[in-house]
């Protein structure tokens with residue numbers, strides 16, 4: 001259960017880390033042996049859902065790195081609603097970097113060239129340089145891999161993934177331990193905290209968050225279809241969810 005995952009809970013978590021002496025830094029300036037905190041968000045299901053966390057961070061005077069996909073089947077960074085969300089992230093003082101999905105390409109594709117094209121596209125949208133990459137669903141060979149991608153560092157390089165503490169909310173829970181119980185926090189050394197905004201809507205279980213997302217998307221697709229195809233009549237689709245077993 002992740003009923004505690006809400007924007008307020010995230011704000012409380014950050015406040016607790018700051019109270020322990022942590023300073024929020026970006027990937028470029030964080031030092032492994034200091035009480036430095038990197039706030040990373042992998043935006044897997046749409047930048048609009050990142051805004052409550054981004055606002056909570058700004059209210060605490062800290063900034064984060066939001067990694068967005070340009071190859072997602074779930075959202076389009078070129079669409080007006082996504083561009084508006086990215087602009088708001090930047091306006092709040094955050095960074096927008098590339099979340100790269102290797103599975104979007106054939107195994108023999110030139111990954112570096114593909115990532116460079118994605119960085120160019122993302123930079124064209126935001127008007128800001130992309131300085132960092134994170135991998136979406138990285139294969140084991142990418143973990144602790146020191147190689148750069150498109151000339152940029154990535155979040156699973158040894159400096160960020162093993163020299164620093166690493167804590168993630170993957171699948172909507174702290175399955176490998178909560179941040180405040182992390183060994184790096186006990187030692188007062190650097191921590192890379194990865195969160196996925198979809199889990200922090202405050203909707204209860206991860207499944208409830210996904211159902212809200214799916215309802216939102218279907219309503220949005222219905223409206224978009226009506227706006228683009230004159231023969232479509234919106235409001236005729238009803239969505240029901242079967243209860244979890």
Ligand SMILES: [Zn+2]
Nearest residue numbers: 042044136137
């Ligand atoms: Zn991802």
